[in-house]
Amino acid sequence: MAIGVRNVTKRFGDFVALDDVSLAIPTGSLTVLLGPSGSGKSTLLRVIAGLEQPDSGEVAIFEEDATGLPPQKRGVGFVFQHYASFKRMTVRDNVAFGMKIQKRPKKEVRARVDELLELVQLHGLADRYPSQLSGGQRQRMALARALAVEPRVLLLDEPFGALDARVRKELRTWLRRLHDEVHVTTVLVTHDQEEAMEVADRVAVVNHGRIEQYGKPRDLYEHPATEFVMTFVGPVTRFEEAYIRPHDLEVQLEPNGKYRPATVEKVVHLGFEVRVELSLPDGEVVEAQLTRKDVERLELLEGQQVFVRPSRITAPREAAPGATLPS
């Protein structure tokens, strides 16, 4: 186990940021702390790094108690949402900073910086200043800088949060590949569930200072432990007292015993995926997610009468037993 958090509580004034949180992060994994803003996920990461002191509880890094250690002595690499580039240093000096502090020989520093810049695809930009880099390049530089001191764990606080959608997507794919190459235990904080699903080995869903569920991305999606996880991880729509995923709603044109009648209210084409809003006879609105092919086959038009049935109900474990498949 690379990181052990035991019964950590942290308050800011009256606000409880972390409420008796415990978490064990396995060595070599890429774990995502996922939650809405203000949920406490960043505070948890900062407590692990030693940038915040917990009011109570313990933090262990590789089975050693680190609760009282300052950030300098924890062997963590930290990447900030807004890059935290040293703006008066070149890219090379930024990456070399930690090694210079360790007083490593100049030759070694130079070689290692070149190697890292190659790894984060910034070779050739070594003599630029951070202000001359794009956001994505700055964040890759920050990553190289953190990796330069060979941290035992790498902590990333919303690393792609300040980047535009396309760069975000590129970088998270790249980060996942990098992790598969470098294998350093990594914890990433994000509010973006898609990002979490794509990069994580394991996801801890954080809400109101507590961990709602901790597991593999697919388990969270298919077997959410709480209603919060169900609604936060993946899209969800209500169908007759139960939550379903919009893509689990089957739509057909012919009546059939188990199907309910519904009226097509709106068809929104999002590319491959088509979002269809339907209203049930009692006025309830339900959302279905179909593929373009399905919609073309059914020739769906607004105002049209169709018949719907959920193929699967994703009920949270804590939900009332009444929430079963409607017959």
Place this chain on the structure above:
Amino acid sequence: MSAAQLASRPVRKDRRSQAVRASLVGVALLYVVVLIVAPLGGIVYYGLRSGFGAISDTFSQSDVAHAFYLTFLIMLIAVAVTTVFGVVVAFVLARDHFPGKSLVSALVNLPLAVSPVVVGLMAVLLFGRGGWFEPFFTAQGIQIMFALPSMIIVTIFISIPFVIREVVPLLEELGMDEEQAAWTLGASRLQTFFRITLPNIRWGLFYGMALSAARSIGEVGAVLVVSGQLQGRTETATLYILRAFDQYQAERGYVVALTLAAFSIVLLMTIEFFKRRSTKAMGR
């Protein structure tokens, strides 16, 4: 409304606003010329009028030399002290939260609001005969009043705000990300200060130091009260100017005044230079 009217309207409005702007510029220029350039010109004129002979005569006076020595000695000490403690206070005000913080940040500006004569009076009440600290220093055999220590103390008091006022907003704008990044890379707090924070606040700090220096050199009221104006002993350059006029040696007074003014102008130009560097750096 015709198309021609529509087209002409913004032009007329433009002309009116141009006239307003031109007269505003005129007022500003007049204000600066009458209140700043004219007196400066007067000093330059009177200082140089008596020719090189008077200038060399003034500087050959031993009490003039001593007055300049004292002025610059006090300035150096006051700038050093207000710089070191100013940075410490600025850090606390920008980074820490504690009860009474807003009171402290208001108190820091107090020296700007209090008359220097009152500052001198406060020093007399603390260190003068019967003052709170007087018995202690007398017992140690250290003379504070009518001597260099009290002059340094009041000058420091008066120069306190400048470095703090420049550095606090810089630190607030910088935030702690860079510093915390340095910590996680193994840098101690001291290493972080010298390698990360100081280069970031450098130009603003120099600007504050220059203001502090200018204020120290120009100080007269507080020093007048505490120094006792002992010729050749506790007389600074500004005090010398006062005495020169009292004793009908106006020419020497003009020369010393011109020297101080020249130094202040050089300092001012340096300040402007720092200010530009600073704003340029923050704009990146």
